[in-house]
Every structure is written in structure tokens, then in C-alpha cells.
Amino acid sequence: MAMIAVTGRRGWRLSRRGRGFVSTVxxxxxxxxxxxxxxxxxxxxxxLDPVAAIVGDDADQSTYQMVYEQLGLDRPVLEQxxxxxxxxxxxxxxxxxxxxxxxxxxxxxxxPATIELATVTIIFGAGLGVPLGVYAAVNRNRLPDHVVxxxxxxxxxxxxxxxxxxxxxxxxxxxxxxxGGGRLDVYNVGLVVPQTGFLLVDSLLQGEHEVFWxxxxxxxxxxxxxGYSAIAYISRMTRSFMLEQLEQEYVIAARAKGVxxxxxxxxxxxxxxxxxxxxxxxxxxxxxxEGAVLIETVFAWPGFGSxxxxxxxxxxxxxxxxxxxxxxxxxxxxxxxxxxxxxxxxPRTR
Numbered sequence: 001m002a003m004i005a006v007t008g009r010r011g012w013r014l015s016r017r018g019r020g021f022v023s024t025v026x027x028x029x030x031x032x033x034x035x036x037x038x039x040x041x042x043x044x045x046x047x048l049d050p051v052a053a054i055v056g057d058d059a060d061q062s063t064y065q066m067v068y069e070q071l072g073l074d075r076p077v078l079e080q081x082x083x084x085x086x087x088x089x090x091x092x093x094x095x096x097x098x099x100x101x102x103x104x105x106x107x108x109x110x111x112p113a114t115i116e117l118a119t120v121t122i123i124f125g126a127g128l129g130v131p132l133g134v135y136a137a138v139n140r141n142r143l144p145d146h147v148v149x150x151x152x153x154x155x156x157x158x159x160x161x162x163x164x165x166x167x168x169x170x171x172x173x174x175x176x177x178x179x180g181g182g183r184l185d186v187y188n189v190g191l192v193v194p195q196t197g198f199l200l201v202d203s204l205l206q207g208e209h210e211v212f213w214x215x216x217x218x219x220x221x222x223x224x225x226x227g228y229s230a231i232a233y234i235s236r237m238t239r240s241f242m243l244e245q246l247e248q249e250y251v252i253a254a255r256a257k258g259v260x261x262x263x264x265x266x267x268x269x270x271x272x273x274x275x276x277x278x279x280x281x282x283x284x285x286x287x288x289x290e291g292a293v294l295i296e297t298v299f300a301w302p303g304f305g306s307x308x309x310x311x312x313x314x315x316x317x318x319x320x321x322x323x324x325x326x327x328x329x330x331x332x333x334x335x336x337x338x339x340x341x342x343x344x345x346x347p348r349t350r
Contacts, residue, residue, distance in 0.1 A: 028332060033085075035328040040084050042324070043317050044077075052315075088325065094318035098310055103322045106307065111326070112197025113183060114296070114303035118288035120223040125230025126281045132231065133238025137246060138265060148235055155232025164225045164298035171221055179218035181300030188214045222299040226292060230284045237280045241273040278341050282334045289330050 051068050052059075068074060072083055087093070093103035136148035172180045179185060183199055188211045192203050200219070203212040245251060246269055254264045293305035304323065311319035 024336075028336075031332055032328070035325060036085050036088055037081070039321050039324045039328075040081050043321055088321075093322040096311070096319045097316040098314055098319070103318050106319065107304070107322060107326060109194075109197070110302060110307045111304045113199070113301060114289060114292055114305060116198045116200060117219060117223060117226070117292060117295075117301060117303060118285060120219055121227040121230060121288055122281065122285045124223055124227035125234055125284060128227075129231040129234030130238050130277060133235040133240075134242050134265065134270060136235065136239045137242030140243060140246075145239075148239065152232040152236045155228050158228075160225065160229060161294040161298055163228065164222070164295055167221055167225050168298070178221045179214065183215060183218050183302065184211065185214045185218075222295050222301060226288060226295045230288065233284060234277075234280055238273070238277060241276045242269060245269040245272050275342050278338055282338045286331050286334045289327070 051064055051073070072080055075083075091104060095101065096103050096106050099106055132148050132151075136145040139145045168180065171177050192199065192206055192208050192211050195202050195205065199215045200212060203209070203215060248269075251264060251269055254268055259268070289304070292301075292303065293309055295301065296303045296305040297309065304326075308320065308323040310316075311323065
């Protein structure tokens with residue numbers, strides 16, 4: 001009977017895990033389908049003529065009509081959507097008007113630059129934002145708390161493009177402490193063969209230390225400016241989470257028992273907000289990947305944001321569609337990673 005009970009419990013756990021896996025797959029598939037539908041609708045309602053973007057304004061009517069039919073725009077809307085979904089699932093995003101290359105090839109070239117910038121930024125933002133939030137919560141309504149709150153308020157209210165321009169003027173043009181626009185100094189361009197697409201990694205793998213330090217000098221300022229807004233958000237949310245935990249009864253009991261202050265803060269209160277901190281860090285990282293447009297423009301950073309902006313300006317719907325889908329997939333992936341981290345950090349979610 002005991003063996004039957006154990007077998008029954010194992011079977012129930014496996015079936016529950018199977019249902020959870022199927023539910024996750026269905027949720028992802030539904031999200032991607034809705035994202036495809038939303039992208040298709042946006043492509044139809046934007047005041048952009050994809051045919052005119054291809055043939056130009058001076059093309060005759062016969063040429064315009066031929067391209068119009070080749071794109072399938074003369075077919076019923078549902079049939080157009082079915083063809084659109086089929087192409088997207090095959091990875092056929094068409095040719096970029098600006099470069100003449102396949103869109104996926106262009107994205108594979110520019111996206112690593114944005115990932116590199118966002119990764120350095122989130123390390124900077126979370127590395128300072130989380131401790132500042134904890135420090136502010138522990139010193140609630142004291143001078144350190146007021147300082148952190150003022151810093152966070154400035155991070156929210158200061159336009160990031162203005163902050164980037166001022167930072168360039170002061171730290172690059174006046175002081176010369178950091179590099180200027182782009183990812184490298186001009187004389188270092190082309191010395192490293194792209195392998196991973198991450199310049200910091202590729203330069204180290206190929207032993208180009210001068211190129212590596214040039215890349216470091218150029219990434220410091222944009223990542224610091226972009227990371228300032230991340231610090232403002234992460235520190236504010238961390239402070240809010242910690243204040244809630246510090247008012248709980250178990251913290252009051254630990255304080256009454258004489259538990260050391262650092263242990264009460266980091267080994268008790270902070271451990272209970274790990275899941276929330278993971279959530280806000282993941283959201284901040286996703287926002288940087290999709291929202292670094294202004295910083296990439298100010299610092300002439302050849303990344304995903306600049307590519308998407310240029311595609312919108314010339315009405316390149318192939319590139320815009322692919323970029324929109326990529327942003328959605330990035331957020332789906334970050335949510336999945338967050339769910340996995342939840343299970344590792346909090347046994348109650350397993």
C-alpha cells in the first residue's frame with residue numbers, strides 16, 4: 001500500500017508538472033500570436049506606404065501596381081495576415097530598404113551592441129540601486145533616506161537626452177575622461193573581427209587590449225547616463241519593498257532577540273524581497289533593450305535603437321515589423337527567466 005501511495009504521489013507530481021509545462025507553452029504561443037496580430041495591425045494603420053517606400057515617389061502607376069500585387073496587398077485582409085504569419089514563422093522578414101540586406105542579418109549585426117550597452121548598464125544600475133534602496137529603507141526619514149529619494153526623483157524627472165548631452169560636454173569635451181560617440185576611437189575601428197558581436201568580449205578573445213580599453217572608455221558614459229534612470233527606479237522600488245518587510249513581526253522579534261543589525265537586514269528582510277527585486281531588474285533590463293533609442297542617438301551608438309529609428313524615418317516596414325517582434329520576444333524571454341529564478345529563490349513557488 002505504501003508503494004502504491006508513493007507511486008501515486010509521484011504520478012500526480014509528474015502530471016502537475018506536465019500540465020504546467022503545457023500551460024506555459026500555450027501561454028507563450030498565444031502571446032506570440034497576439035504579438036504577430038498587433039504588429040500586423042500596426043503595419044496597416046501607420047500612415048506609411050510600403051509600396052512607395054520600395055518604388056519611390058517617381059514610379060509610374062504600372063510599376064506601383066506590380067509591386068502592390070507582389071506584396072499581396074490586393075488580397076483579402078485575413079489572407080494577408082495568414083501569409084504574414086507564415087513568413088514570420090519561417091524567419092522571412094524581407095529586405096531592409098536602407099541597407100539592402102536581409103532584415104535578420106541587419107538585426108544580428110546591431111543587436112549585440114545594444115545588449116552589451118544594456119548589460120553593462122543593468123550591472124551598474126542594479127549594483128548601486130539595490131544597496132541604495134536598502135540603505136534608504138533602513139534609515140527611513142533620516143538624511144540618507146532623503147538623499148536617496150532626491151537622487152531617485154532627479155533620475156525620474158531629468159530628460160535622458162539632455163543628461164547625455166551635458167555628460168558629453170563635461171566628461172568628454174571638457175575633462176577628456178571618457179570616449180566620445182560610437183563604440184571605439186576611429187583609429188581602432190576594424191582591428192577586431194566580429195565573432196560574438198560584443199566588442200568587449202571579442203577584443204579580449206583576440207588579445208586586442210588597446211581596443212578593449214578604447215571600448216571601455218566609450219561605453220562608460222552612455223551606460224552611466226542610462227543607468228542613472230535604472231538606479232532611480234530600482235532604488236525606489238527596493239526601498240518600498242524593504243520598508244514593508246522591516247515592519248513585519250518577524251523583524252521586530254529578531255530585533256528584540258538581539259539579532260545583529262546586518263543579519264536582520266540582509267539574511268532576513270532582504271531574502272524575502274528577492275523575488276520582487278528580480279522582477280524589477282528584469283523589467284529594467286527589458287526597458288533598456290527597447291528604450292535606448294535616445295541614448296544611442298546622442299552617443300552615436302550603432303545599436304538596435306538607432307536601427308529602429310532610421311527604419312521608422314524612411315518607412316521600412318520590414319525592419320519595423322522585425323524589431324517590434326524582437327522586442328516582444330525579449331520580454332517573453334525575460335519573463336520566463338524571471339519565473340525560473342522565482343523557483344530557485346522561493347521554494348513556495350515550486
